[in-house]
Amino acid sequence: MGDLTGRVALVTGAGRGIGAACARALAEAGAQVICSDLSAPDDLAAELGGLAMAQDVTDEAGWTAAMDFARREAGGLDILVNNAGLFLMKPLTETTLEDWRRIHSVNVEGVFLGCRAAIPLLAERAGRWDGGTAIVNLSSMAGLVGSAGAVCYNASKGAVRLLTKGLAMELAAAGVRVNSVHPGVIETSMGDEVIAAFSGATGLGDNEARTQLAARHPLGRMGQPGNVADAVVFLASSRSAFVTGSELVVDGGFTAN
Numbered sequence: 001m002g003d004l005t006g007r008v009a010l011v012t013g014a015g016r017g018i019g020a021a022c023a024r025a026l027a028e029a030g031a032q033v034i035c036s037d038l039s040a041p042d043d044l045a046a047e048l049g050g051l052a053m054a055q056d057v058t059d060e061a062g063w064t065a066a067m068d069f070a071r072r073e074a075g076g077l078d079i080l081v082n083n084a085g086l087f088l089m090k091p092l093t094e095t096t097l098e099d100w101r102r103i104h105s106v107n108v109e110g111v112f113l114g115c116r117a118a119i120p121l122l123a124e125r126a127g128r129w130d131g132g133t134a135i136v137n138l139s140s141m142a143g144l145v146g147s148a149g150a151v152c153y154n155a156s157k158g159a160v161r162l163l164t165k166g167l168a169m170e171l172a173a174a175g176v177r178v179n180s181v182h183p184g185v186i187e188t189s190m191g192d193e194v195i196a197a198f199s200g201a202t203g204l205g206d207n208e209a210r211t212q213l214a215a216r217h218p219l220g221r222m223g224q225p226g227n228v229a230d231a232v233v234f235l236a237s238s239r240s241a242f243v244t245g246s247e248l249v250v251d252g253g254f255t256a257n
């Protein structure tokens with residue numbers, strides 16, 4: 001897809017799932033990828049010829065260190081993928097303030113801190129590329145429509161959607177594009193959590209829950225991490241040079257239904 005040769009990308013939560021797939025796809029497209037997660041994804045970075053970094057996205061000082069690392073080890077930053085996230089399935093009446101803050105600290109504050117830290121570096125290199133530099137934020141189809149039992153997660157992913165649009169307005173003149181991606185159920189560890197929650201809510205066994213959840217996606221299956229990574233590469237590349245403030249839905253048609 002887009003040729004990312006010469007660009008440096010940082011992917012948070014790159015240790016597994018969608019983040020790992022994004023790191024792979026960005027590297028395949030030619031980017032030098034910094035893979036960050038709670039523990040440094042050393043093996044993945046070695047496989048991709050990239051760099052690894054331990055980072056908790058909720059840690060403000062850690063973001064300063066990450067930007068120093070990008071500047072020192074890779075010469076700067078062209079693409080930030082705010083992917084790290086947590087899922088919570090609990091009725092609102094059972095959601096504690098601690099739950100709420102834990103989910104929002106990763107899903108919302110982590111994205112806020114990441115964007116804010118990266119803006120100076122992204123703005124610096126925006127003039128190098130057709131379509132400038134890019135931030136891609138992982139929201140969810142749960143950031144577009146509500147789901148019973150996932151109100152806290154809904155709120156956090158809805159916040160990412162509008163944080164993205166507002167920031168796209170702030171950064172347009174600087175040549176930094178900001179877009180969000182909204183996956184359906186994707187087969188990752190978090191996808192397993194979603195299936196387990198669906199199974200708990202419906203009383204279906206795990207296999208039947210999996211089958212029924214897959215069938216709710218009009219394309220008849222759950223997504224693969226690579227399906228989301230393809231959308232991320234598009235939004236990071238010059239192929240999306242005129243796309244900012246948009247929400248790219250990668251849900252097999254779930255929310256179009």
Ligand SMILES: NC(=O)c1ccc[n+]([C@@H]2O[C@H](COP(=O)([O-])OP(=O)(O)OC[C@H]3O[C@@H](n4cnc5c(N)ncnc54)[C@H](O)[C@@H]3O)[C@@H](O)[C@H]2O)c1
Nearest residue numbers: 013015017018056057084085140183185186188189190191
């Ligand atoms: N899998 C799905 O069905 C699905 C659907 C829609 C949106 N998403 C979103 O996509 C993103 C990735 O999801 P996934 O399915 O790969 O999840 P996952 O649970 O498989 O992986 C998440 C990664 O984020 C990391 N992480 C968690 N907290 C962190 C923190 N504080 N600092 C740094 N890293 C942290 C984890 O260590 C893990 O490697 C998330 O934002 C999620 O909300 C996932």
